[in-house]
Amino acid sequence: MSNLSNNFIAGDWVKGSSSISNINPSDTNDVIGEYAQANNAQLEDALNSSQIAQKHWAATGLEQRQAVLMKIGEEMMARSAELGELLSREEGKPVAEGKGEIYRAGQFFTYYAAEVLRQSGDTADSVRPNIEIDVRREAMGTVAIISPWNFPTATASWKIAPALAFGNAVIWKPANLTPASAVALTEIIAKQDIPKGLFNLVMGSGSSIGQALAESPKVHAISFTGSYDVGLQIAGAAAKNLTKFQLELGSKNPLVVMDDADIDVAVAAATGGAFGSTGQKCTASSRLVVHASIHDEFVDRMSQSTSALKVGHALHEGTQIGPVASQQQLDSNLKYMSLAKEEGCEIVCGGEKLELDNPGFYMQPALLVGGNNTMRVNREELFAPMSCVIKVADYDEALSVANDTDFGLVSGIITQSLSRASHFRRNAESGCVMVNLPTAGTDYHVPFGGRKNSSFGPREQGSYAKELYTQVKTSYISSGNP
Numbered sequence: 001m002s003n004l005s006n007n008f009i010a011g012d013w014v015k016g017s018s019s020i021s022n023i024n025p026s027d028t029n030d031v032i033g034e035y036a037q038a039n040n041a042q043l044e045d046a047l048n049s050s051q052i053a054q055k056h057w058a059a060t061g062l063e064q065r066q067a068v069l070m071k072i073g074e075e076m077m078a079r080s081a082e083l084g085e086l087l088s089r090e091e092g093k094p095v096a097e098g099k100g101e102i103y104r105a106g107q108f109f110t111y112y113a114a115e116v117l118r119q120s121g122d123t124a125d126s127v128r129p130n131i132e133i134d135v136r137r138e139a140m141g142t143v144a145i146i147s148p149w150n151f152p153t154a155t156a157s158w159k160i161a162p163a164l165a166f167g168n169a170v171i172w173k174p175a176n177l178t179p180a181s182a183v184a185l186t187e188i189i190a191k192q193d194i195p196k197g198l199f200n201l202v203m204g205s206g207s208s209i210g211q212a213l214a215e216s217p218k219v220h221a222i223s224f225t226g227s228y229d230v231g232l233q234i235a236g237a238a239a240k241n242l243t244k245f246q247l248e249l250g251s252k253n254p255l256v257v258m259d260d261a262d263i264d265v266a267v268a269a270a271t272g273g274a275f276g277s278t279g280q281k282c283t284a285s286s287r288l289v290v291h292a293s294i295h296d297e298f299v300d301r302m303s304q305s306t307s308a309l310k311v312g313h314a315l316h317e318g319t320q321i322g323p324v325a326s327q328q329q330l331d332s333n334l335k336y337m338s339l340a341k342e343e344g345c346e347i348v349c350g351g352e353k354l355e356l357d358n359p360g361f362y363m364q365p366a367l368l369v370g371g372n373n374t375m376r377v378n379r380e381e382l383f384a385p386m387s388c389v390i391k392v393a394d395y396d397e398a399l400s401v402a403n404d405t406d407f408g409l410v411s412g413i414i415t416q417s418l419s420r421a422s423h424f425r426r427n428a429e430s431g432c433v434m435v436n437l438p439t440a441g442t443d444y445h446v447p448f449g450g451r452k453n454s455s456f457g458p459r460e461q462g463s464y465a466k467e468l469y470t471q472v473k474t475s476y477i478s479s480g481n482p
């Protein structure tokens with residue numbers, strides 16, 4: 001078959017037992033390519049070769065490991081325009097966001113290149129005489145990485161880079177919705193001077209190859225980003241083998257807007273946080289918790305900024321909001337719009353499917369008001385360009401509504417009061433807190449993760465990533481008498 005991209009297994013590009021077509025969500029007539037689907041025997045080959053390759057990689061000199069990561073990162077940054085366009089073509093985010101994502105993904109590699117040389121342990125004297133203790137971290141072994149489509153390159157990179165930096169082998173199962181970005185990143189990694197089998201790409205559906213990967217006793221750690229339901233299945237599979245794992249799941253992030261907020265800052269933060277990446281972000285501001293005395297002005301201004309957003313083809317000049325990623329996601333969004341109406345929300349603007357010149361999964365961003373925090377639209381992750389304003393009487397109620405959720409990834413507050421900002425920062429029940437900033441938008445050198453049903457296991461990113469990708473060894477040394 002022409003235009004077929006293969007899996008990368010045990011150091012070779014190999015065909016699968018079947019293939020899928022990759023369709024551009026901005027224009028469904030545009031078929032980006034065909035992508036091989038790995039079978040279970042190929043997954044076994046990847047797992048077996050990774051066990052041997054990992055031993056060689058862990059024994060490779062630190063400067064060589066550092067150089068490999070640096071080269072991957074530098075190439076990604078240098079090619080961010082080209083690869084960003086490919087990412088936007090298959091995922092649907094505006095091309096500036098696609099380029100930014102590739103550049104950021106490159107930064108994860110250069111950051112972790114430096115981490116290779118920052119691996120130091122602890123020493124201690126034993127409580128027994130003439131015995132010294134050395135505490136150091138060692139690689140886990142083979143790491144399974146299962147990543148989503150919404151940030152196909154960045155999410156995978158913030159897992160792959162630390163996995164390699166700390167001496168592990170990788171089996172990567174990307175989302176089937178975004179295989180082109182996965183192949184592009186794999187091509188860059190594959191041409192490095194690394195042992196055959198150290199890095200493997202196994203494309204295929206989550207329910208077949210993803211599940212088999214999570215269930216394999218040959219996997220020593222699993223890092224997963226995706227939905228809560230699949231996260232539970234991964235947890236179950238990992239627990240059966242006592243495999244270490246980490247989950248980054250959904251959220252229902254509140255952005256609190258107080259009566260003393262700078263309204264321009266509030267509207268900019270809410271618009272970007274709610275609708276950036278078409279709302280398909282685990283950090284999206286899907287609940288806007290607004291003080292009653294500023295409510296009407298805020299809604300007016302949000303209505304203007306939301307209606308002004310230009311929805312269009314991800315690669316076209318001037319597009320601010322691309323299509324949603326798939327027909328399935330569009331159907332789910334439209335169902336949530338109907339539910340919002342049934343539950344009693346008023347639609348200020350947007351929420352309808354759009355027919356543009358190119359056939360695609362387009363939807364006008366929606367602003368909802370009149371909602372309360374018990375409604376399903378305010379409790380379930382929508383992953384849609386939809387945001388609901390919840391009116392509150394005062395700061396105490398705002399904090400209580402913000403925390404009244406099963407999730408806890410990011411919370412934000414817009415206020416000019418230092419005391420409210422400080423109180424909120426300390427009392428928000430989330431892994432990340434934003435003050436006078438959108439809920440979306442985090443750095444790469446500090447930990448990222450949530451509480452409650454948003455995350456499980458060690459934090460990702462920054463130096464905290466070593467908690468998943470390494471294990472501690474304590475050695476006792478009796479050197480005898482000189």
Ligand code: NDP
Nearest residue numbers: 147148174175176205206210211226227230249250282383
């Ligand atoms: P999923 O959780 O289904 O997919 C995430 C990844 O897991 C994909 O690579 C998927 O593969 C894989 N996967 C699916 N089932 C299994 C399984 N049984 N075992 C192992 N891996 C599996 O998310 P969706 O893409 O279906 O999105 C659905 C919803 O999930 C969204 O609407 C959103 O609410 C949430 N989500 C949250 C994300 C976040 O960043 N927190 C990211 C993505 C989604 P494949 O897709 O190829 O089948």
